[in-house]
Amino acid sequence: DGGITQSPKYLFRKEGQNVTLSCEQNLNHDAMYWYRQDPGQGLRLIYYSQIVNDFQKGDIAEGYSVSREKKESFPLTVTSAQKNPTAFYLCASRDSGANQPQHFGDGTRLSIL
């Protein structure tokens, strides 16, 4: 089945530690996105990538980093500089075309130990 796979489903981070969230898609989409969702709130854009080896900062990029070495993969690293990383993280991809929606993975819940 085509779709977006995020792993792990749950992740715990210690103080001062970097952690990486995985996002893989087999939909052959060019564009990929990372969002952060805090309890009871909407989605805030962290980073997005329109094509391999290219990505742009979203509204809350500080403390996060990404790479896009392959079309299928868009991992997100939450660095120790992100002081409040506890949140639900959603990855999405999108086909080209004005009316194309984003397709989302099932998310990763990140907590501080």
Add this chain to the structure above:
Amino acid sequence: AQKITQTQPGMFVQEKEAVTLDCTYDTSDPSYGLFWYKQPSSGEMIFLIYQGSYDQQNATEGRYSLNFQKARKSANLVISASQLGDSAMYFCAMREVENFNKFYFGSGTKLNVKP
């Protein structure tokens, strides 16, 4: 200024009745797209319906329809014949032509369907 505003944090509806979830947007782009997503308690985001700014007719997808009023900049989601499985968070989102790949999301409306 907020690009997308959803003014109803929570809504209740009786099973089998219709419900309208409000969404207003702010843009100066002549071309834009509006999307509605459903987020059950499990967390995944499910695409429901799309409306383009130049579409002449309101979009419909099964029990979902979009009441698009361009002059008022509103794109309200109407769910007909509510079911218990419709209980979820609902998010309105917009994409502008200025930045084709950037989506703006509202804060969401939590819908509870009562049996």
